Amino acid sequence: MKNDDVHGLANGLTNYGDRDFALYLRRSFARSMGYSNEMLARPTVGIAYTPSGFNNCHRHFPELLDAVKRGVIAAGGLPLEFPTVSLGEVFLSPTSLRFRNLMAMDTEEMIRAQPMDSVVLMGGCDKTVPAQLMGAMSAGRPAIQLVGGPMMTGRHQGERLGACTDCRRFWSKYRATEIDKVTIDKIEGRLSTTSGTCAVMGTASTMACLAEALGMMLPGTAAIPAVHADRLRAAEASGIAAVQMIGSNRTPGNIITAKSLENALQVLLAIGGSTNAIIHLAAIAGRAGLPMSLDRLNELSDTTPVLVNLKPTGDNYMEDFFAGGGVGAVMRELKNDLHLDCLTVTGETLGERLAADEEWVDRSIIAAYDRPIEPVGGLVALFGSLAPGGAILKRSAADERLFEGEGRAVVFDSLADLAARIDDPDLDVQANDYLVLQNAGPFSASCMPEAGYLPIPKKLAQQGVKDMVRLSDARMSGTAFGTVILHVTPDSASGGPLAFVRNGDRIRLSVKQRRIDLLVEPAELERRRAAKGSVVPPVPERGYGRLYAEQILGADEGCDFRFLKPVAAE
Template identity: 45%
Template sequence: MSDERVSAEHFRSARWFAANDLRGSGHRGRAGQMGYSPKEYRGKPVIGILNTWSDISPCHQHFKTRVDDVKRGVLQAGGFPIELPAISLSEPFQKPSTMMYRNLLALETEELLRSYPVDGVVLMGGCDKTVPALVMGAISMDLPTIFVCAGPMIRGHYRGKTMGSGSDSWKYWADRRAGLISEDEWETIQQSINRSPGTCMTMGTASTMSALTETLGLTLPGFSSVPAVDSQHIRLCSESGRTIVEATWLDRKPSKILSRESYLDAVTALMALGGSTNAVIHLIAMASRGGIDLSLDDFNDIAEKTPVIANIQPIGTYLMDDFYSSGGILAALNRISGMLHPDRPTINGKTLRENFAGADVFDNDVVKTLEDPVGDRGGLVVLRGNLAPEGAVIKPHAAEAHLREHVGPALVFDSYDEMNEAVNRDDLEVSPDTILVLRNVGPVGGPGMPEWGMLPVPKRLLAAGVRDMVRISDARMSGTSYGACVLHVSPESYVGGPLAIVQNGDRIKLSVASRELSLLVSDEEIAARRAKWTAPRPRFERGYGAIYSSQVTQAHQGCDFTFLERGPATPEPEIH
């Protein structure tokens, strides 16, 4: 990137504030109404701070005050900060799925930045879908952009045991359903796990996407690993404010930072970290916004040669605080530097290599060596076959080893409610070899592809000590989840994908080794069933849901809206 500074007349905000006409004076007058003098903003970069804090977003609870730290940094560097609240995608509370609203936040991000006098951008996010949503919108707008990560919460504790959010919740919920712990114990466990602001402290979707955004080059070095309540988090917030001012003067925008190599490195980091399956969908959507091709084949190719080195829940032992103390993302990237394209630019003006240079691993049991990894390869694997012609995803190391090569009979559920009722029945006809199939829960059918892919093991099997079995759906699963769960089956059943014609008792083959997911039914029988299939009614007839259902793409395409994918540049607004 060039180090040539732009002139103040280059800034977008000058079109609002510098014009010597009625509108220009009106803008200055209205700024004065809020107490701002022209000396505070004229000739300076106006920095938009998109803050996704809300009263119902526990992951972003600290953003209410952290935004002041960002503003302090902007002011110190000679910029003019304006806070622009954006919708919160609160993973625990928003229904039917935050994934349904990811594209809405992406659209809001793009339009907030376009419609207001903004020259550079600070994105404040962290909770799962917030990260890709903000980045997608910023890529489309293409202004100098820096990301402020929410950071993981502190570790949980229960009766002397360290607890990880999400992952241990699933574990103890299975014990609760099996009758091994009481209701009071279960409620105490929940309160013991969630102890501070911040995202899940496992390598769930939030930690994964923050780490990948840093790998792409859009955050300050090391920021994605810092716990939410650590004082370093405050310091990096203010430093982000200072950095974006300089980046805006130098016009360091996403199109100058992000390349195909950036995304290939992000996929490599995803595999090495044993990160969330959700990242597959998000990275494809983010790349597409910049006109960069990224496919499921890229994920499989990189998985073949990338060992898993992060020994972090849900596939490992430790938590994000351990990862941070052991050197964090910078140490992990340094360890896999030979697999990366590290001479790429980043938002702070340095290359990725310069950012992680000298970063050491302080605990080789938390961040494993390449010679002694958590898993040799395949942190995530893309499966294909007649049941998933456009792909499906599994996290092999999160599954019991014997289930990675499996053939069994299908037990099919058409809805989450039907499945949830059935798995709690003592008379359900099911065995450990059964393959549970949940359909109509994809991007359109869910709606919004909810995180229902970690189907609960039936109660009668739990009582017998079974804790894992093969489960297949066109849904997603939480990044904190685990088990032999095949996800993102594409195309989804609700639009006529092959999952729609599976029947109880059909034999299904799962082979991680051969990357296969197949329905062991003749082609003639499949064709006959398909001929009888009728499309279900639309989930929505009005509102955002109707827009979503008519425009969302399938999982292998990133689940973006067709009208938001890369296309002609949207015109700048007329200032009249």
């Protein structure tokens, strides 16, 4: 830490036209909070603090905050927490993604506006970690990510349960009348029994793992369960590290680079992580002025095996992943393919971290590179006449028997249409049809919800159908499973080909060829386009909704706001 780089409370003074008076006034008000002159003279570590009564994942954050503060004080800093927007995944309407950029803006501006020399980012729930990384990248101060950790599993009649893959599994059974109302109600109370994020490799745990892979988090801390004592020790260590980062070159811009983003992509593929991570990594990359190529994703997917045996693509839970070796064990298996010269928040390179990170690995949880669970990566991008800008399939969570073929389109033109007709006994649908949902992308009024996991029509579910091809411009929860094609770009609301699919059209899927094609002649598509005319989604009259509608970018650019991306140097 360089003393001449430390500014503490003297950093970023409020402008009264008199700097000395501004510092005098600031220190006077700070002393009203009971701080001594000795404490006020220390370098300042901000703590982006995100508890909320609408965010169950973060209910243990008061205790976690105490541990962060303990670490900052022990290392000679002054810890000052500040609140930002908190995004509780299941408590937001129409969807949490709509508000991710709001949280990123809040985080960025509060880091920049307040006198902190470094910052600890306390997140966890799905959109909070990408929002914080996006904001920190744009703010440019030394930053370290700390996550709340996954919840522990519950029990039902001798079976382990974890949100939210098991939520969906049992709900599917309930829809198929395999279990009754009494049973589903009991299960509801046993799925989420502790603080923390979902117990499987959903979006929250995926983004935690990727933050560690990017080098923005202390080694070995992504997977620690929320209620484990090691989680508090990780918080304390993060506070210490935040002080040690002050005055260094360990800013997000020097840690999140083209190379570290590629490392993160490889880890994403190896852990069988959430499809949402593609959007979030694209947004984080965009804040760094870097592209995120889906073609490169496919190249890496062909050579990066799935190594992690966790739900929704395997059998186990995040607590098992932590005990079995965590992210460090995965990265050691990938070591020969990674960029080992990438800087991390500790000041070490990734290579130095992995060289010192040799521990026992549970091979039932984390497979060896030469004996993988699947020989190719968990995600793949599809292109073709239906998705010129790309679409995403989580093949590690899908039925490979559906990977090659054609199907008849059964189209739902909105979420309301889906809800109204999916369980209609008169719905004209067969198991080999392709369910198509329109108008659920980022430019739609529904703002790209996790609606891509279309339910199996009830009459098919009751016949024992467990999976069928489903495609949309929506997203899917990282805890979900099935042959679900997502993020179709351009989306329906912006005039993409998906908008012009009609009932009975034939669609061809070839995962092998990385294609998803609408088998309709171009002239017919143009006729449909002309007949429909220009359809512009309604723009809210005011507030954040209006800003979203005016500035949102497509899935291929991470659904960030246009004006938040860095301005290219002239």
